[in-house]
Amino acid sequence: MATEYFNEMYHGDQVRPPYARLEDWMRAMPAEFRAMKQAEAEALFRRIGITFAVYGEGGDPDRLIPFDMFPRVFTQSEWRRLERGIKQRARALNAFLLDVYGRGEIIRAGRVPARLVYQNAAYERAVAGFTPPRGVYSHIVGIDLVRTGPDDFFVLEDNCRTPSGVSYMLENREIMMRMFPALFRENRIEPVDGYPGLLRRTLASVAPAKCEGEPVVAILTPGHFNSAYYEHSFLADLMGVELVEGADLFVEGGFVWMRTTEGPKRVDVIYRRIDDAYLDPLCFRPDSMLGVPGLMDVYRSGGVTIASAPGAGVADDKAIYTFVPEMIRFYLGEEPVLLNVPTWQCAKADDLNYVLDQLSELVVKEVHGSGGYGMLVGPRASKAQIEAFRARLVANPAGYIAQPTLALSTTPTFVNEGIAPRHVDLRPYCLVGERIELVPGGLTRVALTEGSLVVNSSQGGGVKDTWVLAE
Amino acid sequence: MILTVSHATTYRYSAPMRGAVQSLRLFPARFEGQNVLDWQVEVPSGIRGGSFRDGAGDKIEGWSLRGPITEVSVHVSGRVETQDLHGVLRGHREVVPAAAYLRTSPPTEADAALSDLAVAAGAGAQDLLDRAHRLAAAVTAAIVYRPGVTHEHTTAAEALALGEGVCQDHAHALIAAAHVLDMPARYVSGYLFSDAQGAAHEAAHAWAELWVEGLGWVGFDAANACCPDARYIRLGSGFDARDAAPIRGLALGEGLESLDVAVAVGQAQQ
Structure with missing residues (x-):
C-alpha cells in the first residue's frame, strides 16, 4: 500500500538528498528525548497563544493544532520550479480579476463562460469598472498544492481573498529553531522571517495615488472572537502596523480615519481579514456591524486601498478553478508550470454520469465548500456513505465537482509508534504588489491519521515546518 | 420637456x-x-x-x-x-455586462406563480422586444396599483399573490418574470412628472429595465403601463430596490x- 505513494524522504531504501541530514538526526534521537521535545513544543505553542484557524474551517478556536517536529524539505531546484509556477498563477489570477471587472476579454473570447463569472455570488457588481492601484485585486494569494511524484505537483485550489495560516509558517520555524538549533547549523535553510516585512512593503506599494508620504497600513479584524484573531494580531505586531476593528475606523471627506489617542489618523491601506459582505453596510449587508459605513465609497473614489480587493473571490471558487490554466495561456501567453487536477463539473450531464459511475474512485467536493467538510473520498468511503452521497449529488449536481483521488505524497512524521509516512499538502503565500514576491517556504499540513488524505486541521490534520534548502 | x-x-x-x-x-x-x-x-x-x-x-x-x-x-x-426615447437607454456608458443582471436577489426571486406568468406572457412573442412588452403588460394586469398594501420588504412573489402593490412591486415582479425567460433585467430609480392624464403616482418613482439584444436596455414602467418617456428622470439602477436606492x-x-x-x-x- 505504502509503495503507491511518493515518499518525499525515501526512494526505496535510498534517502533522497534533501533529507540526508535529517536521517541522522532522526536515528540519533532517543524516544525519551523526542517525547520531551514534543512536550516542549506544545508548551511553546500554548505560551505564545497560537490556536487553530485556517480560513473557513471553523472548529474550536482555542484548540491547539498538532505540530509535527519532522520538517518537510524541498531542494532549491524543486522550489525554483514551484516558485515560478506559483508566481505565474498569481499573475494570471490577478489579470483575470482586472479583466472581468473591466472589459471581460476572456469572456468575449469564449474562453470562460459568462455565466460562471457574472452570476457567481462572489462577483461584485459594485466594483465593476474600478481599477485598484497597480491593477492588483489579490495581494495575498494562497495556493494549495499537492505532490504526487518527484516532479509532479498539482494545484488543489486557489485562495484569492484572505488565505490564513501564514502565522503557522512563521511560528513553526521559530519553534523548530528554538528547539533544535543544531539542525539549523547543519542544514542551510532559507529563512522565512522576511515575510512580515515583505507583506508590509507589498501593501505600502499599493497605496492610493492620493496618499501623501509614507503609507499608513492597518489590519482590519472582525475581532477577538474570530478564529484567526491570533494571526491578525501576530501579523500586526510583526509588521508594526495597527490592528483595528470596524468601530476604530470612520470615513470623512473622502478618506478613512483611525481613531487614536492623538486624534484621527488617515489610513491608506487596509489589509482586511473580514469578508466582502461585512465590509460596509451601505454597500453590502446592511445588518453588518463589523465593517465601516461608507468605506466602499472612499475605496471607489480612490481614497483608500483594500487588500484583497472586494470582489477578488470571483477568481477562486472551484468552478472557476478549472479555467486557471486557460487564464495563464490567455493573459500571459505561457504554458502553466503547475498542473490543475482534472475536474469534472457535475453541473454538466456527461460529467455527472461519469462521476456517478465512478463514485468509489473519485473525490467529490462541494463547489462552495471548504475545510474538508461535505466531501466524499470514494476509495476510503463505505458503500453506505457512497450511496448517501450519491443521493445528495443527484439532488443538486451543480453544487459539486469531482476529481480523481490523488496519490498525495508522504513525509516521515512522528507518531505514537515512532516514525511513519503521512500525507501532506503545501500552502505557500504569494504577495502581489509593485512586485510579485514569495518567501521560500509555506505551510505544510499533514494528515496525522494513518492512510488519511484529508489534511484539514478540522479533520485531524497537523502542521510541519517547511524547509527550502539553500544551494 | x-x-x-x-x-x-x-x-x-x-x-x-x-x-x-x-x-x-x-x-x-x-x-x-x-x-x-x-x-x-x-x-x-x-x-x-x-x-x-x-x-x-x-x-x-x-x-x-x-x-x-x-x-x-x-x-x-x-x-x-428630457426627450422621449420610448424607454431606450441610448448613449448610456457602463461597464457592467448585461449578463450580470440575470442574478436574482431575494425580492426578485420567482415562485411558481411568477414563472407561470412569465411563461404564459412570453408564449407567442415575435421577438425579444415584443416579449419584453408582453411581460410588462402581464405584470400590469396581475398587480393593481394600490398604495399602502405592500411595504419596503415585500417580495415580487408576495405582491403577485396579493394582486396589489406600488411601483416597487411592479418593478420587482417584472425583473423576476424577465429572469424566468433568461432576460437580464434590473431596477431603476428616478422621478416622474405626473401630468393630468396619468394616475397619481408618487413623484419619486421606480421602474424596470430589460435587456433586449440588439437594442440594449429598455425601460418598462409596469405600474403605468408604458415605457419611460420625457416625463421621466432616470437616476440609477441595481438588482432591486435596495441595491438601486437613491x-x-x-x-x-x-x-x-x-x-x-x-x-x-x-x-x-x-
Missing part, C-alpha cells in the same frame, strides 16, 4: 446620534434622453466625501455628518431637459428614526 425637481428627505432622531454616513445616488443618468441643465445635492452641515461613477454608469457621492445630530436632511434641486445612509446611536420626504416634479415654462 424641461422638468424641475425639488426633493427633500429628512431623517429625524428621537435622541442625539453620534454621526451619520450617506451614500447618495441622486444624480440624473447621462444618456441621450437627459440633458442636465443644473443640479444640486446638498446635505446641510454635512461633509462631502469622495464621488465617482460606478460600473453601471451611476454617479455616487459619499457624505458624512459629525455628531451629535438629531436630524439629517438631503436636498436635491435641479432642472433636466439614498443609503446610516446614523450611529440609539435614537429612533423617522422619515419625511417631499418631492415635487414640475414642468418648467420654456
Whole structure:
C-alpha cells in the first residue's frame, strides 16, 4: 500500500538528498528525548497563544493544532520550479480579476463562460469598472498544492481573498529553531522571517495615488472572537502596523480615519481579514456591524486601498478553478508550470454520469465548500456513505465537482509508534504588489491519521515546518 | 420637456446620534434622453466625501455628518431637459455586462406563480422586444396599483399573490418574470412628472429595465403601463430596490428614526 505513494524522504531504501541530514538526526534521537521535545513544543505553542484557524474551517478556536517536529524539505531546484509556477498563477489570477471587472476579454473570447463569472455570488457588481492601484485585486494569494511524484505537483485550489495560516509558517520555524538549533547549523535553510516585512512593503506599494508620504497600513479584524484573531494580531505586531476593528475606523471627506489617542489618523491601506459582505453596510449587508459605513465609497473614489480587493473571490471558487490554466495561456501567453487536477463539473450531464459511475474512485467536493467538510473520498468511503452521497449529488449536481483521488505524497512524521509516512499538502503565500514576491517556504499540513488524505486541521490534520534548502 | 425637481428627505432622531454616513445616488443618468441643465445635492452641515461613477454608469457621492445630530436632511434641486426615447437607454456608458443582471436577489426571486406568468406572457412573442412588452403588460394586469398594501420588504412573489402593490412591486415582479425567460433585467430609480392624464403616482418613482439584444436596455414602467418617456428622470439602477436606492445612509446611536420626504416634479415654462 505504502509503495503507491511518493515518499518525499525515501526512494526505496535510498534517502533522497534533501533529507540526508535529517536521517541522522532522526536515528540519533532517543524516544525519551523526542517525547520531551514534543512536550516542549506544545508548551511553546500554548505560551505564545497560537490556536487553530485556517480560513473557513471553523472548529474550536482555542484548540491547539498538532505540530509535527519532522520538517518537510524541498531542494532549491524543486522550489525554483514551484516558485515560478506559483508566481505565474498569481499573475494570471490577478489579470483575470482586472479583466472581468473591466472589459471581460476572456469572456468575449469564449474562453470562460459568462455565466460562471457574472452570476457567481462572489462577483461584485459594485466594483465593476474600478481599477485598484497597480491593477492588483489579490495581494495575498494562497495556493494549495499537492505532490504526487518527484516532479509532479498539482494545484488543489486557489485562495484569492484572505488565505490564513501564514502565522503557522512563521511560528513553526521559530519553534523548530528554538528547539533544535543544531539542525539549523547543519542544514542551510532559507529563512522565512522576511515575510512580515515583505507583506508590509507589498501593501505600502499599493497605496492610493492620493496618499501623501509614507503609507499608513492597518489590519482590519472582525475581532477577538474570530478564529484567526491570533494571526491578525501576530501579523500586526510583526509588521508594526495597527490592528483595528470596524468601530476604530470612520470615513470623512473622502478618506478613512483611525481613531487614536492623538486624534484621527488617515489610513491608506487596509489589509482586511473580514469578508466582502461585512465590509460596509451601505454597500453590502446592511445588518453588518463589523465593517465601516461608507468605506466602499472612499475605496471607489480612490481614497483608500483594500487588500484583497472586494470582489477578488470571483477568481477562486472551484468552478472557476478549472479555467486557471486557460487564464495563464490567455493573459500571459505561457504554458502553466503547475498542473490543475482534472475536474469534472457535475453541473454538466456527461460529467455527472461519469462521476456517478465512478463514485468509489473519485473525490467529490462541494463547489462552495471548504475545510474538508461535505466531501466524499470514494476509495476510503463505505458503500453506505457512497450511496448517501450519491443521493445528495443527484439532488443538486451543480453544487459539486469531482476529481480523481490523488496519490498525495508522504513525509516521515512522528507518531505514537515512532516514525511513519503521512500525507501532506503545501500552502505557500504569494504577495502581489509593485512586485510579485514569495518567501521560500509555506505551510505544510499533514494528515496525522494513518492512510488519511484529508489534511484539514478540522479533520485531524497537523502542521510541519517547511524547509527550502539553500544551494 | 424641461422638468424641475425639488426633493427633500429628512431623517429625524428621537435622541442625539453620534454621526451619520450617506451614500447618495441622486444624480440624473447621462444618456441621450437627459440633458442636465443644473443640479444640486446638498446635505446641510454635512461633509462631502469622495464621488465617482460606478460600473453601471451611476454617479455616487459619499457624505458624512459629525455628531451629535438629531436630524439629517438631503436636498436635491435641479432642472433636466428630457426627450422621449420610448424607454431606450441610448448613449448610456457602463461597464457592467448585461449578463450580470440575470442574478436574482431575494425580492426578485420567482415562485411558481411568477414563472407561470412569465411563461404564459412570453408564449407567442415575435421577438425579444415584443416579449419584453408582453411581460410588462402581464405584470400590469396581475398587480393593481394600490398604495399602502405592500411595504419596503415585500417580495415580487408576495405582491403577485396579493394582486396589489406600488411601483416597487411592479418593478420587482417584472425583473423576476424577465429572469424566468433568461432576460437580464434590473431596477431603476428616478422621478416622474405626473401630468393630468396619468394616475397619481408618487413623484419619486421606480421602474424596470430589460435587456433586449440588439437594442440594449429598455425601460418598462409596469405600474403605468408604458415605457419611460420625457416625463421621466432616470437616476440609477441595481438588482432591486435596495441595491438601486437613491439614498443609503446610516446614523450611529440609539435614537429612533423617522422619515419625511417631499418631492415635487414640475414642468418648467420654456
